[in-house]
Amino acid sequence: MRARISDVAAAAGVSVTTVSLVMNGVESRISDETSQRVRDAARAVGYAPSSLARGLRTQRTRTVGLISDQIATTPFAGRMLAGAQDVARDHGHLVFLVNTDSDETIEQEAIRALTAHQVDAMIYATMWHRTVTPPAGLRPDTVFLDCRPDGGGFRSTVPDDREGGASAVRELVAAGHRRIAYLDTVDTLPIASSLRLEGYLAVLAEAGIDADPALHVRGATSAQGGREATERLLDLGADRPTAIFCFNDRMAVGAYTAAHRRGLDIPRDVSIIGYDDQQLIAAEQDPPLTTIALPHYEMGRWAMEAALGVRADGDTDAAYLMECPVIRRDSVGPPPAEVG
Amino acid sequence: MRARISDVAAAAGVSVTTVSLVMNGVESRISDETSQRVRDAARAVGYAPSSLARGLRTQRTRTVGLISDQIATTPFAGRMLAGAQDVARDHGHLVFLVNTDSDETIEQEAIRALTAHQVDAMIYATMWHRTVTPPAGLRPDTVFLDCRPDGGGFRSTVPDDREGGASAVRELVAAGHRRIAYLDTVDTLPIASSLRLEGYLAVLAEAGIDADPALHVRGATSAQGGREATERLLDLGADRPTAIFCFNDRMAVGAYTAAHRRGLDIPRDVSIIGYDDQQLIAAEQDPPLTTIALPHYEMGRWAMEAALGVRADGDTDAAYLMECPVIRRDSVGPPPAEVG
DNA sequence: TTGAAAGCGCTAACAC
DNA sequence: GTGTTAGCGCTTTCAA
Secondary structure (H helix, E strand, O other), rough: OOOOHHEEEHOOOOHHHHHHHHHHOOOOOOHHHHHHHHHHHHHHHOOOOOOHHHHHHOOOOOOEEEEOOOOOOOHHHHHHHHHHHHHHOOOOOOOEEEEOOOHHHHHHHHHHHHHHHOOOEEEEEEEEEEEOOOOOOOOOOEEEEEEEOOOOOOEEEEEOOHHHHHHHHHHHHOOOOOEEEEEOOOOOOOOHHHHHHHHHHHHHOOOOOOOOOOHHEEOOHHHHHHHHHHHHOOHHHHHHOEEEEEEOHHHHHHHHHHHHOOOOOOOOOEEEEEEEEOOOOHOOOOOOOOOEEHHHHHHHHHHHHHHOOOOOHHHOOOOOOOOOOOOOOOOOHHHHHOOO | OOOOOHHHHHHOOHHHHHHHHHHOOOOOOOOOHHHHHHHHHHHHHOOOOOOOHHHHOOOOEEEEEEEEEEOOOOOHOOOOOOEEEEEEEEHHHHHHHHHEEHHHHHHHHHHHHHHHHHOEEEEEEEEEEEEOOOOOOOOOOOEEEEEEEEOOOOOEEEHHHHHHHHHHHHHHHHOOOOOEEEEEEEEOOOOOOHHHHHHHHHHHOOOOOOOOOOHHHEEEEHHHHHHHHHHHHOOOHHOOOOOOEEHHHHHHHHHHHHHHHOOOOOOOEEEEEEOOOOOOHHHHHHOEEEEOOOOOOHHHHHHHHHOOOOOOHHOOOOOEEEEEEEEEEOOOOOOOOOOO
């Protein structure tokens, strides 16, 4: 069996107290020689302290539970987990990952199991920015990742979608566009939709452009939805937009298709900007898609830092807004001299 | 603080043994009445057994460690985790997820930490099918997921890429094609590349078609790589293939672009089949891409079942080959009557 | 500078 | 049918 602390003590000819002290770096009172002897003995017998026994004694397990709604169906999960993971590792913690598929029974079960395992902290994550009703029994120091608890009272971090939407439109305005469409989703669940709309409207006003309701269209959140909505936009003839801000990259792909079918070149005839900076999609379009990145990795890091109590600004219960940077590629240019 | 077993015992007026027995369902010797009293008391004081104390005592923690090389940079991770996760939950286990980014130091550290936490089982996963050198110190009952340990000796599951490649080409042959290209990757790391080539060659032979070396081209594993390689194929003029089997969906997207640029319709003028069934890509192409699915979810399940010892066929150290099913969409049709 | 011993919360052998 | 108790492997108080 694995070596215990008493094996090390016996091998080094000291007490278990001494071994414990040395292993935990509390060496103020231990002589250098003893300390070295203990270390050698530990290595010799292949000793590794039992986290279980230590956790039982100290009531701190150096584990954190991460409950997430989806993990399988979105490519976003990864970056968030990676961020959380990296921070946990830097602080010597292991993370329990539980995927609930938004099933309340599974969620309750997860909370129970995680509690039974005495995790030091808990993170509740969703894969799309939205408002959630915190499940009953969630500890009050739980950190919400990519979602806001509807009653407040918890720490949380979400992308700054309003400002992200504003950045996108500002990018278009800076390129010289005045007729800018917002290709929105019909899906009302993600609050990102309305937040980005706010940003869109704000920048239009800021630039002295009257918002034309005809330029705010909606479609299904898919390439096909984006294509169909773009076709409606292009049907506007001389009134058609010269630039389209798409709710996300998938819809932007549809906008590309619609434009290409009409023989419109991107960005010469029409500029397109997306949202999400989705891997394997945005950068691989032809031309590569200019878009707004969702700061998943950074949010993952922030949440874990807040959960572990290693960041000062993680102590407020106001949602921490994470910046969505502009990723400039080749789908935005100046408007065409003339719209045919 | 949280309730302990002795609190329940006191509340129910019984011994801790009785409580323990009831909580663990070993009620053979407990009267129904006592049993009910204990259960009520437990609920009343809000008792949940400490997994730590139980684990220390029984030396079984009901946790499993899952070490993976990448999680952030691929959309594949999710389905594998979901499969593993689902099985773990069904068996009352929690999973520790560790992402190593293929860094050996982090890998060693992960093994150490997981061992210290006394996980009941361990899974070593990669996000692309490949051969790996097992890290030192890995327990012999570790299960390899989507990779094979180069010296053997461990249980593992990988996709049956040879048969998957064969299925793809069979699909094309069945549609009537004779000039079938294999648009391969230049990347030699994934053994999937050569396995699929074997399948391609085998089916060609089986159908009595001479393999034309000119139809086996390679490109970078990206849409651009696929486009460039496809252009070379299309440059063959009258000798051009009527169907292209692409190493993966990303490259297939490039093949679409190349075909469309030459005014070729898919599948009327050229049929295309991909591999991976990558979410948000394959199904969203125009026309939707026929492809071969990688059985990530199923492999995740298999690995966890093998790790937990709940499947009989998980006991051999030969790699378990998981079937890659054909996903029929609209990019494959009969060959054109005449090649222009 | 070091050691003895209590106790974290539980299970299970054994006694009644 | 139920209770007593040792002990899982560690940390930490207290004493030497």
